[in-house]
Amino acid sequence: MIIPMITSAEALPVVWFVLIAVLWTGYLVLDGFDFGVGMLLRPVGRDDQGRRIVLHAIGPVWDGNEVWLIVAGGATFAAFPEWYASLFSGAYLALLVILVALIVRVCALEYRGKHDDPGWIRRWDWAITISSLVPPLVWGVALADFVHGLPMDSAHNVIGGLPVLFSPYSVLGGVALVLLCLTHGAAFLALRTSDEVRERARRIGLAIGLPAAAALGGFVFWTALHGGHARVVALVIAAVATLGVLGGWVATRTHHDGWAFVGTAIGVAGFVACVFSSIFPAVLPSTLDPAGTLTISNAAATPHTLTIMTVVAAIMTPIILLYQGWTYWVFRRRLSTRQLAASAHEPGPARS
Amino acid sequence: MDSVVLARWQFAITTVYHFFFVPVTIGLSGLVAAFQTRWLISTRGGHREGDVRWLRLTRYFGKLFLINFAIGVATGIVQEFQFGMNWSSYSRFVGDIFGAPLAIEGLAAFFLESTFLGLWIFGWNRLPRPVHLATIWLAAIGSVLSAIFILAANSWMQHPVGAVVNAARGRAELVDFTAVLTNPVALVTVPHQLFACYMVAGAFVAAVAGWQVAKLRRADPEVSLLRRGDVPVAEAVRPWRSAIRVGAAVLVIAGLGVAVSGDVQGKVMTDVQPMKMAAAEALWHAEAPASFSIFTIGTLDGQHEVFSIKIPYLLSFLATGHFDANVQGIDDLQAAYVQTYGPGTYSPNIPLAYWTFRLMIGTGMVSVAGGLAAWWMSRRIRHPERLRHATRGLARLLAPEVSRGRWWTWAMVALPLLPLVANSFGWIFTETGRQPWLVFGMLRTADGVSPNVSALDVAISMSVFTLLYGILAVVETRLMLRYISAGLPSADPPEIVPDAPLTFAY
Numbered sequence: 001m002i003i004p005m006i007t008s009a010e011a012l013p014v015v016w017f018v019l020i021a022v023l024w025t026g027y028l029v030l031d032g033f034d035f036g037v038g039m040l041l042r043p044v045g046r047d048d049q050g051r052r053i054v055l056h057a058i059g060p061v062w063d064g065n066e067v068w069l070i071v072a073g074g075a076t077f078a079a080f081p082e083w084y085a086s087l088f089s090g091a092y093l094a095l096l097v098i099l100v101a102l103i104v105r106v107c108a109l110e111y112r113g114k115h116d117d118p119g120w121i122r123r124w125d126w127a128i129t130i131s132s133l134v135p136p137l138v139w140g141v142a143l144a145d146f147v148h149g150l151p152m153d154s155a156h157n158v159i160g161g162l163p164v165l166f167s168p169y170s171v172l173g174g175v176a177l178v179l180l181c182l183t184h185g186a187a188f189l190a191l192r193t194s195d196e197v198r199e200r201a202r203r204i205g206l207a208i209g210l211p212a213a214a215a216l217g218g219f220v221f222w223t224a225l226h227g228g229h230a231r232v233v234a235l236v237i238a239a240v241a242t243l244g245v246l247g248g249w250v251a252t253r254t255h256h257d258g259w260a261f262v263g264t265a266i267g268v269a270g271f272v273a274c275v276f277s278s279i280f281p282a283v284l285p286s287t288l289d290p291a292g293t294l295t296i297s298n299a300a301a302t303p304h305t306l307t308i309m310t311v312v313a314a315i316m317t318p319i320i321l322l323y324q325g326w327t328y329w330v331f332r333r334r335l336s337t338r339q340l341a342a343s344a345h346e347p348g349p350a351r352s
Numbered sequence: 353m354d355s356v357v358l359a360r361w362q363f364a365i366t367t368v369y370h371f372f373f374v375p376v377t378i379g380l381s382g383l384v385a386a387f388q389t390r391w392l393i394s395t396r397g398g399h400r401e402g403d404v405r406w407l408r409l410t411r412y413f414g415k416l417f418l419i420n421f422a423i424g425v426a427t428g429i430v431q432e433f434q435f436g437m438n439w440s441s442y443s444r445f446v447g448d449i450f451g452a453p454l455a456i457e458g459l460a461a462f463f464l465e466s467t468f469l470g471l472w473i474f475g476w477n478r479l480p481r482p483v484h485l486a487t488i489w490l491a492a493i494g495s496v497l498s499a500i501f502i503l504a505a506n507s508w509m510q511h512p513v514g515a516v517v518n519a520a521r522g523r524a525e526l527v528d529f530t531a532v533l534t535n536p537v538a539l540v541t542v543p544h545q546l547f548a549c550y551m552v553a554g555a556f557v558a559a560v561a562g563w564q565v566a567k568l569r570r571a572d573p574e575v576s577l578l579r580r581g582d583v584p585v586a587e588a589v590r591p592w593r594s595a596i597r598v599g600a601a602v603l604v605i606a607g608l609g610v611a612v613s614g615d616v617q618g619k620v621m622t623d624v625q626p627m628k629m630a631a632a633e634a635l636w637h638a639e640a641p642a643s644f645s646i647f648t649i650g651t652l653d654g655q656h657e658v659f660s661i662k663i664p665y666l667l668s669f670l671a672t673g674h675f676d677a678n679v680q681g682i683d684d685l686q687a688a689y690v691q692t693y694g695p696g697t698y699s700p701n702i703p704l705a706y707w708t709f710r711l712m713i714g715t716g717m718v719s720v721a722g723g724l725a726a727w728w729m730s731r732r733i734r735h736p737e738r739l740r741h742a743t744r745g746l747a748r749l750l751a752p753e754v755s756r757g758r759w760w761t762w763a764m765v766a767l768p769l770l771p772l773v774a775n776s777f778g779w780i781f782t783e784t785g786r787q788p789w790l791v792f793g794m795l796r797t798a799d800g801v802s803p804n805v806s807a808l809d810v811a812i813s814m815s816v817f818t819l820l821y822g823i824l825a826v827v828e829t830r831l832m833l834r835y836i837s838a839g840l841p842s843a844d845p846p847e848i849v850p851d852a853p854l855t856f857a858y
Contacts, residue, residue: 067463070462074451086440089440096437301448312460330479
């Protein structure tokens, strides 16, 4: 048996394919619970005190979590320019919807508590809820489209606009990711808060856990069936992801908040890993002209660029993981009403 | 309108809007960090409280900074996405070079900025004081790093170094990353831009404080910014006077930095993009020595000049450093470019280049004058008995006693807006001045657009962004004014208490 020599020119695109999968995983595992928390703001928070606790739970971290998306986008641009160009122009209006949601969400999270007016707060609460629902829905559809492919001509341009993004399979991807983020967010809140807020988060987590596991299971096994070279890997990941969410549900029942969160995190990570392992070595299959299919070789940047990027990523990634992890350590205490200031709204001397 | 024109308009609208917030983020994060550092230094030697004036300024401007930062982040995501969305042919062509600084910007800068800012906001009563101070400095450093990498990317579009075109693949390919990072355009644009950011932040701090002092003066006409001899100013005025002094000094020093770096930048530009320099003067034919016009009435097409004030030799000096050097004209360069690149028009929109160049310099210079005035109005008078003699003529206009009138309020509104629009004019100049090129000499703007995105799609997204940004501008301005008028927050120094309220945040 001849072991093929793997040159760096062949290995580097694989490294970057894996790295981009890791960045998407980081983004959806971390910002995924932010989305869930945002969607659950009203039912779990219930009154103003409760909602402030809910928002405090993600307050120090959500902005850093969102950077994973920006880096995933930048890394795709740098490592696979063709993939970036085809995907972003091909999913034009869907990305517009995501951008609007992300813009509104940043402003809603930051501005909600800065004015003591019930109407102001109510409007931003709804803005947080909706702008937290839209991104996982559309990203779920988009990730499913990675697997299913898009109608691309031989120059890799997606033809057909918005309708081509939607199929029963991609809609299931969107729904599954929303349910998953809800469960993940509920697990995060149960882990980070106390008293009534924690209790409500647990109850909602228990109610959504099983539908989420079902939707995820349906999606990942359907995905694994698409699988090319790595179908076995995709099937294993699909099983682990589904079991993760089910295990999380059991842990929630038995009051193991930490394990419940680990379980839902495995579910989200499995969602992404299953998608990426199914498409490898393609990055975006064409449903129109087979010559339009983008793979890790015809979409990749030059080995020179990939080498530089690899060095930078190898240095920066451990440092980033270290300080982001430290943030979670600093704010590890469970939140309760004791940590809320008398009024978060009025600017001025009252704030200490 | 076709999709190229619409895509350009969308890029212009979203980028100019985004860049209203970027200079404030970069400059103000540094100034807030400086205030906090000043406070922490004052707590040395067993004074747990320290000089709370600086702590209060830290928290006050910190709040204003965060309101600004949120919208800067929100509008920044659009910037990264729209290269792929609207300019996919460009992305395919430049990805091998342009993508790397963008990705590194995310890895090295945005993570640092966002993560440590979260720690700073929520960490007041959680982190030891020096560690908490380090978080705002790291966030400020992150914002500077992001400027460096994105300017390296932009500079490559102005002057594509370290790359070769692979015709078979239809793309530019990286051969020398060091050359990309040490691009002469980047080396001079980075300081020019960073100084310009600090001009905005300095002007903002001075103007907000100046407005607060006017408010105090309306209540009590005896309030003065002048420090008379060894008598300290009134307790209520003291923090604001400090802020005015810091803000004005930063504005003036950064203004000098902008002027010096801008001068070098002009010479680099003449070297690598002579057409942009010719367009900046609307110079149609080569001149030696070339004069610089302060303004021109009439048309700028070289045909119907009605009136113009010209400073002889100045353009030669700005462009080359020599007073009698030859400066190439638009027509000469056009002829040369046709020889090199084939038939076509190689000049940008001349009136736009001419006027944005002057408005950039003019608004910047007026703001520096404002900074000097603010510095002088808050000066210390060693011999107060001579003050009466000092307030004559121009001095009377700048006397602290006048800071009650309506014109003063408008001056304080204008002070930070002047360097801010100078930033906008500078970017509009340098980006439109590069036209018709997207990547100078390599890729035309018309060839960079996404072929599969229709004009209707772009019209939809442009309308959505314009509407959303308009609403956000109203919300953000109101919130900003609300927090500006609220005045200084309390002075309780932070102590680590596990269950202390996470008060700075939501």
